[in-house]
Amino acid sequence: MSNTNRPLLTHTHQEFEAELRNLKDRLLAMGGRCEQMISIAVRAFEERDAALAQEVIEADRQMDEDELAVDEMAVRLLALRQPVGRDLRFAVAAVKASTDLERIGDEAVNIAERAIEMEISDRLSPPRAKLPEMAQRAGAMLGDALNALVEEDAAKARDVFEQDDAVDDIYSQVMGLCIDYMRNNPSRIPDGMRICNCAKYLERIADHATNIAEMVIFLVEGRDVRHGHG
Amino acid sequence: MSRSKEAVAEAPSNVKMETRGVNVFYGANQAIRDVDLDIADRSVTALIGPSGCGKSTYLRALNRMNDTIDGCRVEGRILLDGEDIYDRDVDAVEVRRRVGMVFQKSNPFPKSVFENVAFGLRIGGEKDKDVIAQRVEESLKGAALWDEVKDRLQSSALGLSGGQQQRLCIARCLAVWPEVILMDEPASALDPIATAKIEELIRELRERYTIVIVTHSMQQAARVSDFTAFFYMGELIEYGKTDLMFTRPSRKRTEEYISGRFG
Numbered sequence: 001m002s003n004t005n006r007p008l009l010t011h012t013h014q015e016f017e018a019e020l021r022n023l024k025d026r027l028l029a030m031g032g033r034c035e036q037m038i039s040i041a042v043r044a045f046e047e048r049d050a051a052l053a054q055e056v057i058e059a060d061r062q063m064d065e066d067e068l069a070v071d072e073m074a075v076r077l078l079a080l081r082q083p084v085g086r087d088l089r090f091a092v093a094a095v096k097a098s099t100d101l102e103r104i105g106d107e108a109v110n111i112a113e114r115a116i117e118m119e120i121s122d123r124l125s126p127p128r129a130k131l132p133e134m135a136q137r138a139g140a141m142l143g144d145a146l147n148a149l150v151e152e153d154a155a156k157a158r159d160v161f162e163q164d165d166a167v168d169d170i171y172s173q174v175m176g177l178c179i180d181y182m183r184n185n186p187s188r189i190p191d192g193m194r195i196c197n198c199a200k201y202l203e204r205i206a207d208h209a210t211n212i213a214e215m216v217i218f219l220v221e222g223r224d225v226r227h228g229h230g
Numbered sequence: 231m232s233r234s235k236e237a238v239a240e241a242p243s244n245v246k247m248e249t250r251g252v253n254v255f256y257g258a259n260q261a262i263r264d265v266d267l268d269i270a271d272r273s274v275t276a277l278i279g280p281s282g283c284g285k286s287t288y289l290r291a292l293n294r295m296n297d298t299i300d301g302c303r304v305e306g307r308i309l310l311d312g313e314d315i316y317d318r319d320v321d322a323v324e325v326r327r328r329v330g331m332v333f334q335k336s337n338p339f340p341k342s343v344f345e346n347v348a349f350g351l352r353i354g355g356e357k358d359k360d361v362i363a364q365r366v367e368e369s370l371k372g373a374a375l376w377d378e379v380k381d382r383l384q385s386s387a388l389g390l391s392g393g394q395q396q397r398l399c400i401a402r403c404l405a406v407w408p409e410v411i412l413m414d415e416p417a418s419a420l421d422p423i424a425t426a427k428i429e430e431l432i433r434e435l436r437e438r439y440t441i442v443i444v445t446h447s448m449q450q451a452a453r454v455s456d457f458t459a460f461f462y463m464g465e466l467i468e469y470g471k472t473d474l475m476f477t478r479p480s481r482k483r484t485e486e487y488i489s490g491r492f493g
Contacts, residue, residue, distance in 0.1 A: 008482065009491040016490065082449060084476045085485045222478025 008086070016081050020090065023073045024149075027094050030066040030101045031146040031212075033059060035139055037108035038205060042135035045115040045198060053112035063105035070098035089222060093215040097149070100208040100215075104142065107201040107208075114194040125188070127177035127195050134170045134202045137163060141209035148213060154220040160213035167206040174199040242270030242457060246410060246440040247292060247329075252306035254287050254296065261287045263464045265306075269410070274432060274441045276455035276472065278448065280487065283461040285444050289412050292442060293329035294322045310410070327354070330408035334415040336395035338387035338402075343370075343379050346387045346398055350406040365405050373401035374431050393424025397431065411435065413443040417450065429454050448488050452476045460484045 011017040037059050044052035074091045077083060083091055141163045148156035175196065182192035214226050223230040247269035254262035262284045269275050269292075277285040287296070294315060296302040308315050315325045327350070338346050347366040356362055366383075370376040375397040379390070387398055396416060403411055413432070417425040432441060432454045445451050451458055451472065458475040460468045460483075468475065468484040479485045486492070 006482075008489075009486050011490055012492045013490060083489065084448065084452070085479050085489045087489050088477060 013081075019073070019077055019081070020087060023070065023077065023091070023094055026066065026070050026073065027097060027101075028146060028150060030063065030070065030098065031142065031149075033063060033066070034101050034104045034108070035142055035146075037063070037105055038111075038135060038139045038142070041108040041111040041115070042132060042202075044112050045118070046132065048115055048118050050116050053115045056108050056112035060105045060109045063102050067098045067102040071095055074098075086219065086222075089219045093219045097212045097215050100211045104205050104208045107205050110201045111198050114198050117190075118194055119188075119191055125181055125191070125195070127174050127181050127192070127199075130170060130174045130177065131195065131198055131202065134167060134174065134199060137167050137170065138202045138206040138209065141167070141206050142212070145209045145212040145216065148216045149219075152216070152220050154217050157213040157216035157220075160210055164206050164210045167203060171199050171203040242268055242273065244271040245269065246271035246311065248307070248309040248312075249288075249292075250307040250309075252288070252291060252304070252308060254284070254291055254305075255301075255303045256299070257301040261464055262291070265466045267459055267466055267469060269440060269442055270457055271440050272436055272438065273456040274436050274443060274454050275457045275459060276451035277442065277444045277459050277461060278446075278451050278487070279461035279467075280492070281446075282463075284464040285459075285461045286414055288461065289414055289442060289444050292410070292412055293326050293331060295326070295331065297322055327406045328408055329410040329412060330403035330406065331412045331414070332396070332399050332403055332416050334418055336392060336399050336419075338390070338395050338398050340386065340388055342384045343387050343390070343398060344383040347401050347405050350402060354406060366401075369401040369405040370398075372404045372435070373397045374427065374434070375401055391424070393420050393427055396420060396424070396428060400428075400431065400435075408439065410440040410442065413441065415444055415446060418446065425450075448476075460487060462487070 011020075037056050040052050040059075041056045043049065044056060074095045077091050078088075081087070141160050144156060144163070145160050148154070148160065178192050178196045178199070181195075182189045185192075211226075214224075217223060217225050217230075245268045249265060249267050249269075252262055252265040252267075253260060265288060267288075277289060279285050290296045291304050291308060292315075296304055304316060310325070310328065313320070315329075339349060341349070344366055347369050348362050351362050351365055356365075367376065367380075370379060375394060378394060379398075382389075387395065390398060400411075400416075416432075417428045420428065429450065432443065435441060436456070443451075443454065455472045458470065458472045459466055460475070460479075460481075462483055468479060468481045470480075475484065476488060479488060
């Protein structure tokens with residue numbers, strides 16, 4: 001009787017239902033903005049395009065606003081609706097995910113700032129060629145984590161963990177390539193360092209996407225799988 | 231395995247009351263279906279569920295209050311410290327002394343504060359005035375009411391506030407040294423301050439008594455209980471530790487009820 005596969009009923013209080021939906025929409029809009037920021041930041045780095053980099057820096061202001069708005073909505077929900085069960089887990093997950101998304105925005109800004117500093121002549125260095133792939137994978141992880149959140153799909157969220165290992169592997173490769181590059185071209189050490197840093201930022205973005213995926217599992221199953229628990 | 235057996239996920243280790251295969255009928259209508267539930271010793275167990283789900287009927291079965299209702303029939307086993315309270319040679323009055331009850335609406339007798347608390351003792355044949363006076367004081371203290379009424383023990387109980395009257399009823403229940411206290415929505419008619427006092431009292435009483443409380447307030451169940459049992463249409467749907475029930479209930483029906491999705 002109580003374990004059928006039908007979705008949960010909607011709330012008797014329509015306003016509460018609407019508030020939960022608004023919170024989710026705002027969080028997803030924030031996530032969408034993050035995906036764009038990563039892609040623009042990496043393009044800015046690739047093309048050493050200061051205008052694109054500036055676009056990322058501008059977009060980050062909106063991310064900061066979004067983080068405050070999501071947290072305020074969640075706190076209001078906790079205070080006025082006293083949610084329990086899945087609703088409670090959603091409110092907690094939203095607050096945590098908003099922090100991760102805001103940090104992803106910050107990492108995108110870091111990439112954009114390094115883009116402006118790069119020497120034009122670096123465009124063809126071998127370690128640099130790896131960054132688009134890393135960015136593409138980290139962006140995909142974020143996209144998958146957000147889809148898992150939309151669909152409340154724990155299996156999809158677990159899939160993000162697997163992808164994080166692949167990103168870590170590429171990160172190690174980039175580090176190796178950077179070291180070789182800097183050893184062979186000591187005059188290019190500053191750019192080598194910038195590439196290293198960008199790889200680190202992308203690796204962090206993948207970690208934040210993983211954190212969001214962990215929150216999806218908490219939301220769906222009530223299990224806290226962070227730090228190897230659960 | 232019956233549904234209610236499946237629902238018992240985390241049984242308490244110290245069991246005061248054990249109920250097995252409990253069915254309750256009002257004439258031809260079955261109000262409770264095959265309920266298996268353990269009541270943990272010196273803990274608060276909350277019974278929640280929509281109106282008509284059978285939680286009050288089940289509560290009343292725990293001290294044979296249903297005996298007084300015409301056409302009401304109880305089947306199954308209800309054990310208090312391992313002894314079936316419905317056994318033929320068990321005295322229902324003694325069961326109700328050991329398993330006391332506090333009702334939704336406070337119902338003090340139109341007597342003095344003192345006599346209200348002494349009532350059960352006098353009925354039980356206690357004649358020693360000192361013993362009675364001592365027990366009245368001890369019970370009023372136990373119900374966190376002593377300081378408020380010690381100077382007006384001989385005044386009418388009906389002059390007390392609603393919250394005080396409810397604590398007086400708890401004191402009256404404590405005076406006969408019960409082991410289990412059943413409470414049927416004990417704070418639903420009280421303001422938030424009086425409710426908070428009753429809830430605080432419930433938390434204190436659980437150090438010495440086993441408490442089963444029926445409540446329509448989810449927040450109250452969450453605040454005062456250690457274990458929560460969710461009833462729906464006469465069946466026990468889910469039972470478990472309160473913190474788990476309110477953070478990750480395992481049944482969809484429970485989730486919907488506690489989160490306010492009533493279909």
